[in-house]
Amino acid sequence: MSSSGSLNPESETFENRPAFYIGQHDSARFDVLTDDQYTQVLNSGFRFVTAPVTNQHFFDRVVALYRRYLEEREQWTQQRSLIDLPHAELNESLPGPVVPTLTDKDTALSPSNYIGSLAVYFSPWIDLCSPDPHISSISRQVLNLEAAFANFCGARTIVIPGPRQDESGRGIAQYARAIREALQVANRANIIIHMPMYREPGLEEKAKTLSDIFSPSNESQAGSKKEIDLFSAWDSWNTIRSVCNYSMRLFVALRIPRRVPEKTLQERWFAEPLHYLTIGQEIFQLNKAGHPSLSRHHQDLINRYMRLRSIPWLILCDVGPRPEELAALPTHVDTEFPSLAEVSSALRENRRPHMPAMNAHVGYMRYLERQQPPFSAMETPALTSFQDWLQPPLQPLADNLESATYEVFEGDPVKYDQYEKAITEAMIEWKELDKRTAAAPFSSPYSHELVVTVAGAGRGPLVTRALRAAQTTGTPIQIWALEKNQDAYVYLLRKTKMEWNNKVTVVKTDMRGWEGPRLRGYEDSIGKVDILITELLGSFGDNELSPECLDGIQHHLARPHGISIPHSYTAHLSPISTPRLYADISSRVVGDPNAFETPWVVRLFAIDYVAQKVPGHPRFQQAWEFVHPVLISRADEFAAKHGMAARYVTGGVGSMAGASGTNEHNARHCHLTFVCPTRGVIHGLAGFFESVLYKSQKENSGKEPVEISILPNQIDQKSKDMVSWFPIFFPLKKPLYFPQDTELEVSMWRQTDDTKVWYEWLVEVYAWVGPETRIKVGASDLHSSRKVACLM
Structure with a gap:
């Protein structure tokens, strides 16, 4: 079966490449731009600007407040020493400094009709991580004052400078707790944490913090470290968003470094909720013509991130117009674009009309925008809209599908081309190997006809492909189309009547209850099927009960030469980090208590495959396989003993608990080991499938099997641009953090009783502590989809 929704590439018109939305940030800006200054920045090519909430006056007032407090504390200490208490500790109950409310002198920000186009930038001088409890308290008070006022003014985007260092667990916890409080204070705004991709020396915030001012000896030591921990900044971000319970209003502004890091770290940040990419002036290089440019590595990184469904905006930092240029503007300056009359006059005089000069860095980014690779066939607006969008799995046996859903299935030519190729190969070999139907004697005039059945025909796309294959190969056939959906029937x-020239026998039935084909010339007896064709596969191969359905009809296949298309299919797993999906599922739990135990169909995109490919442990590992036809069916044995009516009338929870056990052969279990060299967090398991539709029955034929695949590392080789199936996602109730050099042990079960099929999954984390020793450092709950099982 297929994913739902419109996937037609021709259904909408769209731009050929992602569009850049470019903003400007000045780290030395201490006040909101005037209207004329704001217009000047926009006219230089930017689309939005950052605006500080408070100004220099507020900063001076806070510094003076803390300085007075320190003086009062020193006086108090001296008084204590005069009464013979020289070693007395400072009383922790002594009131700390309290930052008074904002005044009109502290801020120029105000509600306006363009407040929504401003990215409000909070004071970079606060230090929420400070070990000094009074500095951290003042910083938290300032944060809340600015959050409340920005929220009052109508700001929808708030940027908060991230922590300066990652080493202090206490400091990061303080910072995270303060951000969680700010989310409550600014309850209508998105909060974006400005984080570096990694702690590259020289790219820290330039503004001094309160800690730097009052304790200069404690200034950041990050620049003196010889070894850079590439994942420390991500670790801090992970702590922040975890404390904030993966809030849907919490995002990242990612500072691009001068030296682009390894792909592993790039993909880690790619999976995070990116709102901005910030690029400082020092990242640009001058080309031969003296113009700013970016290295090829930077271009590739930006091009990659621009493929996200929610395209991150770009902020250029400290590239101009310079503060002094804006400050020099008169009270009112005509910075508007020329009128139509001025343009017309300039053209008549063969000159360019006067236009505000575009910022050189913006001009380069516009050039880079045009140089991006164009959208591929997999990046149409319809397909892009499905990125990281959760869909409950189909229940094809329990529910009847609508025509629009069938139409979606039929919109993928790649799948049906592969099916037609498989059917064609099967027909050619059937003739070459002289495999006559077992339904009629060789003397019968119909014995040379191939008996084909399409089970679960839907609206008939596979029937059309089978008829076309028969025509291509010159194969005479008798064809049956089975469909339980009365409306599709x-x-x-x-x-x-209208398209197939009455060549197809249509039967309304569940394929498992079909009596079999009545062949031409032998209508009084039941024949056998030479080729059985189905498209019952789900995102995990077996999750839409293809094994159970085929079990119920395979006894009609001619033995021994009957062919099943598909011939086999395998399920595959890989652990992934996907904060967006985890946050989405968390938001659904109130209305859907089974949200974390539902296998979701989703076009995975903003994800990080945390496991690495190492010898013996690939990134994508096979869980299990189903092959058809099954030589022995317990259901057939049960029916032979108790009658066909008893075939599905059972109950219980499996053969070990009193049920008939007719479906136990379709239960599966796997235990897989994935290797993770770098530390990280997983939110669930990504599931995929591959299928061999047909493989040659000739010994040493040399022919490649006809296959389809949705495995990320195989789809381009086996079924490029196939969109019928999105992967399946098995979520974890709680994110599972793991240190570096660990192994993730994944256990999964395909469970069944006589009425339904469900999955159970568990993940365990083991860390190596010696050449021969590893210890268990974490584990998920045992998850079960039994309450949302696929009904038989």
Whole structure:
């Protein structure tokens, strides 16, 4: 079966490349721009600017407040020493400094009709991580004052400078707790934490913090470290968003470094909720013509991140117009674009009209925008809209699908081309190997006809492909189309008259209850099927009960030469980090208590495959396989003993608990080991499938099997641009953090009783502490989808 929604590439018109939305930030800006200054910045090519909430006057007032407090504390200490208490500790109950409310002198920000186009930037001089409890308290008070006022003014985007260092666990916890409080204070705004991709020396915030001012000896030591921990900044971010319970209003502004890091770290940040990419003036290089440019590595990184469904905006930092240029503007300056009359006059005089000069860095980014690779066939607006969008799995046996859903399935030519190729190969070999039907004697005039059945025909796309393959190969066939959906049955009846020239026998039935084909010339007896064709596969291969359905009809296949298309399919797993999906599922739990135990169909995109490919442990590992036809069916044995009516009338929870056990052969279990060299966090398991539709029955034929695959590392080789199936996602109730050099042990079960099929999954983390020793450092809950099982 297929993913739902419109996937037609021609259904919408769209731009050929992602658009850049470029903003300007000045780290030396201490006040909101005037209207004329704001217009000047926009006219230089920017689309938005950052605006500080408070100004220099507020900063001076806070510094003076803390300085007075220190003086009062010193006086108090001296008084204590005069009364013979020289070693007395400072009383912790002594009131600390309290920052008074803002005044009109502290801020120029105000509600306006363009407040929504401003990215409000909080004071970079606060230090929420400070070990000094009074500095951290003052910083938290300032944060809340600015958050409340920005929220009052109508700001929808708030940027908060991230922590300066990552070493202090206490400091990061203080910072995270303060951000969680700010989310409550600014309850209508998105909060964006400005984080570096990694702690590259020289790219820290330039403004001095309160800690730097009052304790200069404690200034950041990050620049003196010889070894850079590439993942320390991400670790801090992970702590912040975890404390904030993966809030849907919490995002990242990612500072791009001068030296682009390894792909592993790039992909880690790619999975995070990116709102801005910030690029400082020092990142640009001058080309031969003296113009700013970016290295090829920077271009590739930006191009990669611009493929996200929510395209991150770009902020250029400290590239101009310079503060002094804006400050020199008169009270009112005509910075508007020329009028139409001025443009017309300039053109008549063969000159360019006067236009505000575009910022050189913006001009380069516009050039880079045009140089991006164009959208591929997999990046249409319809497909892009499905990125990281959760869909509950289909229940094809329990529910009847609508025509629009069938139409979506039929919109993928790659899948049906592969099916047609498989059917064609099967027909050619059937003739070459002289495999006559077992339904009629060789003397019968119909014995040379191939008996084909399409089970679960839907609106008939596979029937059309089978008829086309028969025509291509010159194979005479008798063809049956089975469909349980009564409405689709009507559609098929009409189609056989209008398109198939009455060559198809349409039967309304559940394939598991079909009596078998009544062949031409032998209508009084039941024949056998030479080729059985189905498209029952789900995102995990077996999750839409293809094994159970085929078990119920395979006894009609001619033995020993009957062919099943598909011939086999395998399920595959890989642990992933996907903060967006975890946050989405968390938001659904109130209305859907089974949200974390539901296997979701989703086009995974903003994710990080945390496991690395190492010898013996690939990134994508096979969980299990199903092959058809099954030589022995317990259901057939049960029916032979108790009658066909008893075939599905059972109950219980499996053969070990009193049920008939007719479906136990379709239960599966796997235990897989994934290797993770770098530390990280996983939010669930990504599931995929591959299928061999047909493989040659000739010994040493040399022919490659006809396959389809949705495995990320195989789809381009086996079924490029196939969009019928999105991966499946098995979520974890709680994110599972793991240190570096660990192994993730994944256990998964395909469970069944006589009425339904469900999955159970568990992840364990083991860390190596010696050449021969590893210890268990974490584990998930045992998850079960039994309450949302696929019904048989």
